[in-house]
Each structure stands twice: as C-alpha cells, then as structure tokens.
Amino acid sequence: MAQSLLVHTGNLNASIWRGASWKPNQSTEEEFCNSITQTVSGVSSETLPAEGLAAVRHPSAVQTIVEAERPSLSITVKVFLNAMHPQSLKDAVGNVLSELKVSTIDTLLLSLPLPDDEAISKDTVYPLWQAAEEMHKAGVVTSLGIADLDMNNLKLLCSWAEIQPSIDQVNLASCCVIPENLLEFAKSKDIKLLTHPDPKVLLAPGAISTCIRTPAANDGACFQPSWVARYSTIISCRGVVQHKGYVAMFQRTTCASNGTNGCH
Numbered sequence: 001m002a003q004s005l006l007v008h009t010g011n012l013n014a015s016i017w018r019g020a021s022w023k024p025n026q027s028t029e030e031e032f033c034n035s036i037t038q039t040v041s042g043v044s045s046e047t048l049p050a051e052g053l054a055a056v057r058h059p060s061a062v063q064t065i066v067e068a069e070r071p072s073l074s075i076t077v078k079v080f081l082n083a084m085h086p087q088s089l090k091d092a093v094g095n096v097l098s099e100l101k102v103s104t105i106d107t108l109l110l111s112l113p114l115p116d117d118e119a120i121s122k123d124t125v126y127p128l129w130q131a132a133e134e135m136h137k138a139g140v141v142t143s144l145g146i147a148d149l150d151m152n153n154l155k156l157l158c159s160w161a162e163i164q165p166s167i168d169q170v171n172l173a174s175c176c177v178i179p180e181n182l183l184e185f186a187k188s189k190d191i192k193l194l195t196h197p198d199p200k201v202l203l204a205p206g207a208i209s210t211c212i213r214t215p216a217a218n219d220g221a222c223f224q225p226s227w228v229a230r231y232s233t234i235i236s237c238r239g240v241v242q243h244k245g246y247v248a249m250f251q252r253t254t255c256a257s258n259g260t261n262g263c264h
Helices: 028-040 067-072 086-100 122-137 151-160 180-188
Strands: 004-008 053-057 073-081 105-111 141-147 167-171 192-196 210-213 220-235 240-253
Touching: 004 028, 028 053, 028 220, 028 240, 067 073, 073 086, 086 105, 086 122, 086 220, 086 240, 105 122, 105 167, 122 141, 122 151, 151 180, 167 180, 180 192
Parallel strands: 004 053, 073 105, 105 141, 141 167, 167 192
Antiparallel strands: 004 240, 073 220, 210 220, 220 240
C-alpha cells in the first residue's frame, strides 16, 4: 500500500461542506481534522496504488482558480511543518500551486514546530527561511511571514534574513496583549503584527492521524501528517473569502487502534 498520502479537502466554502455533519465555528484543529476525515472517509486501500504516493481529493469540493479571476484574488498559504525540513516547505507550496492551478501566491506564512520561550537556532530556522526566500526570488511568492515569534526571535530572524518578513502572526491564546517591545520592533522594521487562533500543536505527534480502511479486514493503514498547508483566497476589492481549504501530506505509520477512521 502507498507509503505517502496527499489529501486535498477542496474548498470548505463549497456547499457540499455545509451539510448537517459540518459544525460551524470550529477551531483550526477541529476544522482540519474533520475535513481530512470526511475527505478520506470513502477511500479504500483497494483504490490506492501499492507503492509510492497516493492522492485523495474531495470528489465534490475541489475547485481550481479561474485564470481570469486570479488578478482580483489575494492568495495566502500558511504551512504547518512537522519537522524543520526546507524541502517540505517547498513541497507544500508546490502542491498548493498544483492543486489550485495557479503559478503564484501572494503571502506565505510559516508555522514552525518550535518550543515556546526558546531562542531560535540559525542552523535549523535559517535554512527554512532561505527556502522561502528562494521562492520569493523566483516570483512564486510575493511576501513572506512567520508565526509566533516573540521580539527576540523575530529580531534574530531579521538579522539573518536577506528578505525580511512582512508579517508576524501573534497567537492571542498565549499573549493577551502584544508586548510593547514587539510592537516597537515590528514598527521599526515595517512588519505587520496580525493575531491568529491557530494552535502550535496542530501537528503534535500522535494527535492527528487519518486511516484508510482495508476491505478484507476490520483494520486500516494509518497516516501521520508531515506538513499541512492551509490556503485561502480573498476577493481583494470586497474582502470576501472565496476559497479555503487544506492540502496535507501524510506518511504511513502504525495504527493506534484497528477499525478507526478519523482523527484521534
């Protein structure tokens, strides 16, 4: 059975997602978990290749972007990484571009699996930022942003970076009031501070898995995410979200329990 699984939920704003089984006002983790689970719910191992990479797309919700509409849309992609691998970042962006049938995105945001209140390491973080800078230089990404860096770590990143971040996302769950030193530093570097509700533990080991059932027995092959990319497109002149969805790469692993199909 395939060792890697690419899952695309399609547009969560599509009417197919507005049925009785879809809960409004979900947290980021709930939204991701439920949309992935429903996307793979009808998939059997019989339909997947025996080796390599398999792709599962929601049969009714996948929508590509019409070329004529692209100039009026602003596309933001936030990548949640499970490990500090530059190639994973490039793969995430490349797969979103492919799934949406576009050649560029406007904003790329990085969410890194970093411990709280620890200084970031140039050896681990800078190669990732360099990968983002390469995509910026290639014209694939217009602006770069980072999530959950305090003033000291944001200052470190800016000291290394050739291309400065234009956004630093701040999670108000861990910071009720944005610190004054962060406000002052961001202002001095013309960095926008934007709040967000996304948990840093979205990809915590063992927290999220998805199972593909096997038809011959009451068990499944489980997959853990290596990266998740959440995309959104906004109609620039109206501020209306037209598309929102997840593209995620999973790697096959041992099931936590037999007969499970979903997140646990």
